[in-house]
Amino acid sequence: MNGKLLRWxxxxxxVGIAGLAAAALVLVPPRVQVVVNSGEPERGPDRLxxxxxxxxxxxxxxxxxxxxxxxxxxxxGDSLDELATQSEARAKDAHDGTARVEALQHELAALRGExxxxxxxxxxxxxxxxxxxxxxxxxxxxxxxxVAPPSEPALQxxxxxxxxxxxxxxxxxxxxxxAFDQRTRFxxxxxxxxxxxxxxxxxxxxxxxTSRVDGELVVRLARPAEGxxxxxxxxxxxxxxxxxxxxxxxxxxxxAPRFPELAFEWTAFEPKTVDAAAQKVVGTARGKLTLHGVxxxxxxxxxxTVDASKRLALQxxxxxxxxxxxxxxxxxxxxxxxxxxxxxxxxxVARPLGLxxxxxxxxxx
Amino acid sequence: MRVERxxxxxxxxxxxxxxxxxxxxxxxxxxVAVEEVALEWRAASVADVNGFFESxxxxxxxxxxxxxxxxxxAADGYYSGAALTVGAAHPEYQTLSGTxxxxxxxxxxxxxxxxxxxxxxxxxxxxxxxGTLVLKRGALE
Numbered sequence: 001m002n003g004k005l006l007r008w009x010x011x012x013x014x015v016g017i018a019g020l021a022a023a024a025l026v027l028v029p030p031r032v033q034v035v036v037n038s039g040e041p042e043r044g045p046d047r048l049x050x051x052x053x054x055x056x057x058x059x060x061x062x063x064x065x066x067x068x069x070x071x072x073x074x075x076x077g078d079s080l081d082e083l084a085t086q087s088e089a090r091a092k093d094a095h096d097g098t099a100r101v102e103a104l105q106h107e108l109a110a111l112r113g114e115x116x117x118x119x120x121x122x123x124x125x126x127x128x129x130x131x132x133x134x135x136x137x138x139x140x141x142x143x144x145x146x147v148a149p150p151s152e153p154a155l156q157x158x159x160x161x162x163x164x165x166x167x168x169x170x171x172x173x174x175x176x177x178x179a180f181d182q183r184t185r186f187x188x189x190x191x192x193x194x195x196x197x198x199x200x201x202x203x204x205x206x207x208x209x210t211s212r213v214d215g216e217l218v219v220r221l222a223r224p225a226e227g228x229x230x231x232x233x234x235x236x237x238x239x240x241x242x243x244x245x246x247x248x249x250x251x252x253x254x255x256a257p258r259f260p261e262l263a264f265e266w267t268a269f270e271p272k273t274v275d276a277a278a279q280k281v282v283g284t285a286r287g288k289l290t291l292h293g294v295x296x297x298x299x300x301x302x303x304x305t306v307d308a309s310k311r312l313a314l315q316x317x318x319x320x321x322x323x324x325x326x327x328x329x330x331x332x333x334x335x336x337x338x339x340x341x342x343x344x345x346x347x348x349v350a351r352p353l354g355l356x357x358x359x360x361x362x363x364x365x
Numbered sequence: 366m367r368v369e370r371x372x373x374x375x376x377x378x379x380x381x382x383x384x385x386x387x388x389x390x391x392x393x394x395x396x397v398a399v400e401e402v403a404l405e406w407r408a409a410s411v412a413d414v415n416g417f418f419e420s421x422x423x424x425x426x427x428x429x430x431x432x433x434x435x436x437x438x439a440a441d442g443y444y445s446g447a448a449l450t451v452g453a454a455h456p457e458y459q460t461l462s463g464t465x466x467x468x469x470x471x472x473x474x475x476x477x478x479x480x481x482x483x484x485x486x487x488x489x490x491x492x493x494x495x496g497t498l499v500l501k502r503g504a505l506e
Contacts, residue, residue, distance in 0.1 A: 168427045168495055169434075170461055170474045174452025178429035192397045198389050207390040211397070242388050309422075310429035315396065347395040352429050354452045 178310045178352035180279055181222035186312050186350035188215045188232065193348040195234050197320075200339040208250060212238035213348065217266065217312070218356050221274070221281050221304065228269035228285075232348070234262040249330040253322075254292055263290045264298065279306035285316065291325040300346070310352060317345035404485035411467055413484035414438045418500035421488065425496025432456060434498060437505070438465055444474065 167173070178184055196209035217230035237256040241247055254262075264287055271283035281304045289298035302316030322329050322340050329338040420434035433449040445462040463475040470479035472491060481492040487502040 168431065168493060169480060169491060169498065170446065170463065170477065171431075171434075171448045171450070171459055173427060173430045173448075173450055192399070194395060194397055196390060196395065204388075206388045209390060308424045308428070310426070313396065317392070345392070345395055347397070349397070351432075352451065353456075354454075 174354070178306075179355070180276055180306065181220065183218060183220040183227070183356045185353045185356050186217045186219070186230075187353050188213060188217075188348055188350045189311070190214060192311075193346075193350075195232075195344075195346050195348070196239070197342050197344045199342040201336060203336050206241050206243075206246070208239040208241045208247075210234060210238040210240060216353075217314075217350055219269065219304075221279070221306070221312075222276055224269040224271045224274065224281050224283060224304075228266065230266040232264045232266070232346070236260055236262050246330070249332070253327055253330045259291075259293045261290075264288070265290070280304070289320075289325075291320075292327045294325040296324055300344075302346070307349075312348075312350045312352070314346060314348040314350065317343050320344050404488060406483035406485045406490060409467065409472070409482040409484035409489060413489060414465070414467060414472065414482065415440050417503050417505045418489055419503045420498060421501040422499040423496060425493075427493075427496030427498075431496070431498075434500070435503075436500060442466060 190211055190213055193213050194209055194211050195213045196207050198207050199205065212235035213232065215230060215232035217228075217232075219228040219230070220226055236254045236259060237251050239247065239250055239254075241250060251257075266285055266287040268286040269283055270286065271281060273280070273282045275281070283302065284299050285302045286297070286299045288295050298318065298320075300316045300318035302314055305313050307313055320342055322338075322342065329340050331337040415438050418436045418438075420431075423431050423434070430450050430452045431448060432451055434446065435448075436444060436446045438444045442464050443462065444465040445460070447458055447460045449456055449458055451457075465475075466473050467482065468479060470481075472480045472482035474480070481490075483490045483492070489500040489502070491498045491500070
């Protein structure tokens, strides 16, 4: 009963609210109003006069600017004229310098040609001389030998030797594998080399020989006193005297199993003659000889020549006392004895392995 | 007894001395003797050139920088060569190949200048102003 009453009260309230809303829409009119306010323009300065005044001012500014530009351009022109004058002077100087350099180059080329001709003529005269003894120049160690002088550094216009090549049967070969006046590294060719000794004994004289030799030499043949060096090694057990029993005795005396190597360390050369035309050098090779484990200062007279194959043939001999190296001379039955003094000799052939820079030699020392 | 022994040793020594000839190498004979082979050179023919060769002897300026040379000349005009050169820090091999032919002036490699080419038995001699190369025929084995 109460629920039904409440529903009716709610319905009545809704109807009432709706009615009030409809009444409000009908009773309230729209109230929007637009007002346009027109009247007399405001009074002020003359705009045309103002614009004319502005234009006149702009003209004055432009005149001033043009005057400034004229002055600036004038100064710029003067500066450019001055620069042009200086440039012309410099160009003239450069031209004169270039002409001077060209003239010097011509003079240099002419001098080179004269030097080359003189050297060729000298070599030809030396080669064709009927008295070769007169061509050989005796050289004291301190005296410069007569050889083609090395090029002055300033005259060296050729590329580095690493890039220099020449053709032979389509191969490109290094062009400077050997030169008499260049420091060259040589390697001993064992098959073309021999080292030996000549000994005296109570029975008969005999030689011991071996080709088991190896080593390298560095020498500037035209100036052999300057930094000649090298090392020659010989296999001591390979010395052959032609008689097996005597060889065995020799190996025992040299104690070959313990000291398998005889070595000569070449440290200096004292030239007597340097003959560039004949490509021949005679002098004394000095160094240290190691024999039987004993090392002693040693000197040997040697002759070095260059053959047709550009190989260095080195021959020499020197006396040697076996007792100096703590070697007992071989004996047999107490009566057959080898003399303590013998002669050792070398007959080496070494082929050039290439040029050696002076810096390389001094650096290796 | 001591005198007898000395006399015996002396007589043995004298006998041995008489039997064994001195064996000193003459100073002129110390260098290694290179065998000189007398060869009769003639102008090479195609048959002389065709084949494989190894250098036997190199003379002249090029000898300073040329250690070994090998050539293979094929019958169809192709050739290949190898040279061991010195002059750099270490010996170096250089190889090349191309064409070869013989004309009236000698051997022509790669259409270059003719090289004087002579033959003697199994040997071939190539001569230029810079050097002479003597090659010996070898076997490809």
